[in-house]
Amino acid sequence: MAVNRTGLAVETAGLVKTFGKTRAVDGLDLAVPAGTVYGLLGPNGAGKTTAVRMLATLLRPDGGEARVFGHDLRTEADKVRTRVSLTGQYASVDEDLTGTENLILLSRLLGYRKPAARERAAQLLAAFGLTEAADRQVKKYSGGMRRRIDIAASILNTPDLLFLDEPTTGLDPRSRNQVWEIIRAVVAQGTTVLLTTQYLDEADQLAGRIAVIDEGRVIAEGTPGQLKSSIGAGTVHLRLRDAAQRPDAERILAKVLDTTVQQEADPVALTARVGGSGAAVDAAAAGSRALAELAGAGIVVDEFSLGQPSLDEVFLALTDKAARNEEKA
């Protein structure tokens, strides 16, 4: 796969896009290595879609630099277009047309002659398990099938970089697994995939590196493992039998583990982070000490678990931190 000399599929520096007074993307710095799945993780409205739409040449940046395979997004948009493809959140095929017609249409627009276009369409439909639905209008497809025809349409031009904007939002678990398998197969062929998602397990499952985005900026970047360890060695989850004992349990945990304890929405649940970043604390030892203390105080614990923080916790911790820094500033 041809890449530029830095080996990066996407590089941006200080990328900005404003809509009226809203800064949807506000100084985004990204470096996406070629040949990998890169996850853009963030809540609704974080600027993920706007960023992807700029990189796919659908929106013009208002500021900053952006290169896709070394081509400047602003001055060489046409070159970028020959290398990338986008599967947006909304149907990016024509719902009134059949699966075959959609793929023939796009093949013809890429320059395939009629017989070759027909062949290419049939090949893609077969690869995506849509042969039986080939002559049905896309609006009659199920959600999972529609997503597959969308992705099929996106890889028709054998892109070097594929943007997938929330590819599994609204899909049932089975269809979601199918999309994950497709993404793995695509990246195995050397295609770079830039994936936006609000699902942390999705980023965890697929992405080699993740950028966490909030308010149009990257607030953390790294491998899933790095992001998890950045906020602590582990997390203790507790479920008590009696909600009335929670304040006592919270006090004991805070003392033993020397950390802040969080009350969950569930009235019997508590969460505590063990070993803040840097401090090398034996999480397991601290956990068992805490259990012994709780038992000594007559507090009945129904469930106890100790594990690496989930990406959900990472995300909440990071956005919390970002919010606090802003207050200080």
Add this chain to the structure above:
Amino acid sequence: MSTATVAPDATAYTPSAESIAAVLAPGTKPRRPGPVSASLTFGWRAMLKIKHVPEQLFDVTMFPIIMTLMFTYLFGGALAGSPREYLQYLLPGIMVTSVVMITMYTGVGLNTDIEKGVFDRFRTLAVWRPAALVGMILGDVLRYVLAAVVIVGVGLALGFRPGGGAMGVLSGIGLLVLFSFAFSWIWTWLGLILRSEKSVMGVSMLVLFPLTFLSNVFVQPLTMPGWLQAFVDVNPITHLVAAVRSVMAGAPDAGAITWVLVASAVCTAVFGTLTMHRYNRK
């Protein structure tokens, strides 16, 4: 009925790494299509949409027939002594009115397409930029021709006898379709800048009603008050109707025809450019 057939194959599918690898195998990428080929491909898309949703042809068949019948019999006796007599004057005008009114669906259609997201796909393709819009309008041109032919057919059945014969009628339709193609670019521009399908429709009506009615379509402007005559004189529809009427009658009005040709060129240049500017930066 579709759910029963959809469910089994949706669940049975297991992605195969090999078949996806085969699809992504780096073959020789074909050469990019030229502007004409790309536009015609988009025109083919418009044809396919008509094939799948034939109801959308109602506005180019039923609507013109109703317009022709309604105005011929409503005004005919009062204005010209008999409907048949009036039809000789009205038909070219009502043909222009109907077709020009239909042009607004170009903007509505574009707005809907953009809303649905399919234009995102087209805009990331490395093809001649205006192709998607040119192709769309080419599809609409077919609709304009169909509407014009339907009206002439109805007119002939009701007793319209054009002095210009078949050639005159065809030239008249040609002029009208050319102007409508140019006029459509106003609607593509509006289709891109307005927020919803409804607002495109609203603005179109606001423009089209005065343009088509305050003209020489229904009556000679002689009896109108001076200020209205002034408007009628500068109204593009008046010039278009004068040109179409003249060639259909077999007495071409060179001035009016030139006006139509120049106006079409200017309209395409100005609104085509505005549309593409908007399309590229949206």
